[in-house]
Amino acid sequence: MSKEEGYKKLIKKVILLIFVLFSLFLLTGGLIVYYTINPSFFNNNTESNITINIPIDEDEDRIENGIHLRTGLIDDEGLMTVVNNCTNCHSSKLIIQNRMTTERWNTTIKWMQETQNLWDLGKNQEVIVNYLVTNYPPKDIGRRAPLQNINWYELKE
Amino acid sequence: MSHSYCNISNKPKVLEIVIYTDFLLRTYNLIILKRRDFINKATLSSFATLIGADIIFGSNLLEGYTPVAIQNPDPFKLFNKHKDMIVLNDKPWNIEAQAHLLDDKITPNSCMFIRNNGLVPEGIDAKKWTLTIDGESVKKNKTYTLAELKSKFKQYTYQLTIECGGNGRSEFNPTAKGNQWTVGAVHCASWTGVRLRDVLNDAGIKKNAVYIGFHGVDVHLSQDPTKEPISRGCPMQKALQDETLLAFKMNGEDIPLIHGYPLRLVAGGWPASVSGKWVNRISIRDKVHDGTKMTGDAYRIPCNPVAPGEKVKDKDMCIIESMPVKSLITYPKSGAIIKEGRSLNIRGHAWAGELEVAKMEYSIDFGSTWKSCTIEKPSNRLAWQHFNASVSFPKKGYYEIWAKATDTNEKAQPMLLPGWNPKGYLNNACHRIAVKVN
Numbered sequence: 337m338s339k340e341e342g343y344k345k346l347i348k349k350v351i352l353l354i355f356v357l358f359s360l361f362l363l364t365g366g367l368i369v370y371y372t373i374n375p376s377f378f379n380n381n382t383e384s385n386i387t388i389n390i391p392i393d394e395d396e397d398r399i400e401n402g403i404h405l406r407t408g409l410i411d412d413e414g415l416m417t418v419v420n421n422c423t424n425c426h427s428s429k430l431i432i433q434n435r436m437t438t439e440r441w442n443t444t445i446k447w448m449q450e451t452q453n454l455w456d457l458g459k460n461q462e463v464i465v466n467y468l469v470t471n472y473p474p475k476d477i478g479r480r481a482p483l484q485n486i487n488w489y490e491l492k493e
Numbered sequence: 494m495s496h497s498y499c500n501i502s503n504k505p506k507v508l509e510i511v512i513y514t515d516f517l518l519r520t521y522n523l524i525i526l527k528r529r530d531f532i533n534k535a536t537l538s539s540f541a542t543l544i545g546a547d548i549i550f551g552s553n554l555l556e557g558y559t560p561v562a563i564q565n566p567d568p569f570k571l572f573n574k575h576k577d578m579i580v581l582n583d584k585p586w587n588i589e590a591q592a593h594l595l596d597d598k599i600t601p602n603s604c605m606f607i608r609n610n611g612l613v614p615e616g617i618d619a620k621k622w623t624l625t626i627d628g629e630s631v632k633k634n635k636t637y638t639l640a641e642l643k644s645k646f647k648q649y650t651y652q653l654t655i656e657c658g659g660n661g662r663s664e665f666n667p668t669a670k671g672n673q674w675t676v677g678a679v680h681c682a683s684w685t686g687v688r689l690r691d692v693l694n695d696a697g698i699k700k701n702a703v704y705i706g707f708h709g710v711d712v713h714l715s716q717d718p719t720k721e722p723i724s725r726g727c728p729m730q731k732a733l734q735d736e737t738l739l740a741f742k743m744n745g746e747d748i749p750l751i752h753g754y755p756l757r758l759v760a761g762g763w764p765a766s767v768s769g770k771w772v773n774r775i776s777i778r779d780k781v782h783d784g785t786k787m788t789g790d791a792y793r794i795p796c797n798p799v800a801p802g803e804k805v806k807d808k809d810m811c812i813i814e815s816m817p818v819k820s821l822i823t824y825p826k827s828g829a830i831i832k833e834g835r836s837l838n839i840r841g842h843a844w845a846g847e848l849e850v851a852k853m854e855y856s857i858d859f860g861s862t863w864k865s866c867t868i869e870k871p872s873n874r875l876a877w878q879h880f881n882a883s884v885s886f887p888k889k890g891y892y893e894i895w896a897k898a899t900d901t902n903e904k905a906q907p908m909l910l911p912g913w914n915p916k917g918y919l920n921n922a923c924h925r926i927a928v929k930v931n
Contacts, residue, residue, distance in 0.1 A: 480908075
């Protein structure tokens with residue numbers, strides 16, 4: 337009898353052990369799955385690792401005085417197509433600085449597709465180029481423009 | 494200030510791929526990689542998800558380098574620049590000086606222009622930095638640590654004028670594509686390093702060597718790790734000059750990150766793009782180097798003069814070598830108002846690419862008459878030269894002071910824009926400042 341009881345106790349112990357191990361396994365598994373989905377949960381310092389400047393504006397595409405604030409681009413037909421296709425790799429500052437004809441913009445787009453990984457713009461290309469030549473048309477500045485934006489000041493020596 | 498690069502665009506397909514890749518990456522990292530590594534990569538990939546899927550290649554980025562894509566929005570603090578510097582572009586960073594900021598004989602970091610073709614690398618460890626010499630025309634590939642370069646080869650210090658090929662682009666008509674530099678994409682700092690020649694000779698140069706091409710660790714704007722933002726070079730003759738350095742110090746200190754820390758090329762007198770930043774490999778080529786921005790319209794001009802706006806065939810474009818003669822009036826700042834009867838002391842710098850400036854003149858009547866300035870000898874070859882003059886004005890009124898340098902080949906700066914070219918390079922027209930006499 338005592339031998340049988342002892343055996344039963346052993347079995348119970350083994351079952352308990354298996355149960356505990358299985359629970360631990362489940363718990364670990366669960367944690368791993370959770371960790372996969374939300375790794376930052378276990379890292380209190382994650383916040384300092386990820387510093388991303390998300391515009392605080394509720395409307396990140398806010399327009400004031402005809403200017404798209406986030407990019408500085410003029411608000412006109414095609415604006416968001418330009419923003420979405422042309423400000424991913426480079427800043428809008430590069431667009432605003434440059435004034436070109438339809439032909440030269442198309443050449444530039446082709447160059448960006450060949451060397452800068454720009455995607456096929458499809459029908460959007462016409463929208464984009466129309467926007468650019470309408471809002472940033474070439475200016476004839478002659479062979480040498482007069483000095484501009486002079487900030488006058490008294491020179492003391 | 495808000496940021497164009499936090500743009501969440503509607504590219505659902507790419508986003509899907511990124512989320513999928515992101516998941517795989519996380520699982521992979523969880524199982525295989527260490528936790529710290531994991532967090533870095535997970536951060537990068539969640540970051541990609543956030544900004545709209547542009548860092549598709551995030552996990553493939555060069556080990557140890559992360560792009561400064563999202564960074565301190567204040568470039569003046571970020572790069573220790575003077576508040577009057579002009580930001581032309583913030584992705585990639587392109588910042589220029591104004592003439593009056595360049596008054597120092599040796600340009601301090603705060604007033605040096607910044608030109609980038611790609612994204613600034615981050616997380617550089619100088620202790621682990623190596624430079625490899627390879628290419629068709631090297632006798633044997635050789636790799637040096639930074640410490641080896643510093644100890645094995647003799648060090649030299651030179652003041653070297655570096656000017657962006659596109660400095661002055663904004664004045665071309667028809668307009669030329671690119672950052673619209675005015676006058677401030679030039680500087681003359683003091684550079685310390687080893688001669689490129691000594692290192693190339695140590696590795697061994699084959700007789701058929703034609704050109705060198707540099708490679709750096711900056712990141713392509715598209716984040717594509719298979720693309721280099723810029724990989725230019727120069728003919729062997731320039732590479733082997735005394736003053737062509739592999740530099741690790743600028744004005745006596747470690748080169749600031751934005752100017753190429755921990756190692757860069759410095760080739761004075763040639764377009765600044767020859768002076769590659771963050772250089773970790775130099776190839777000795779048996780042909781003209783064909784890296785990024787060596788071909789097409791980049792740093793090339795029509796071999797023969799063309800009419801403004803004319804189309805130029807690729808085969809008719811030639812690589813820019815020495816920069817042309819040029820000068821800047823750095824004092825006073827344009828816009829000075831002075832009292833009648835007072836003379837005005839002006840000063841500035843002049844340089845002439847591979848050559849020296851032989852003569853320096855100024856005009857207060859739009860080039861009708863010229864008077865000479867005192868011009869100093871350069872402190873070493875390829876350093877800019879300092880000039881000064883005392884200017885008197887005959888009567889009250891509006892004046893412009895024009896500066897004109899002439900090089901040792903008797904070529905002077907033009908008063909109007911020089912020959913038009915598709916990308917607007919080499920504008921060396923006379924610098925002008927406005928003065929009023931009351």
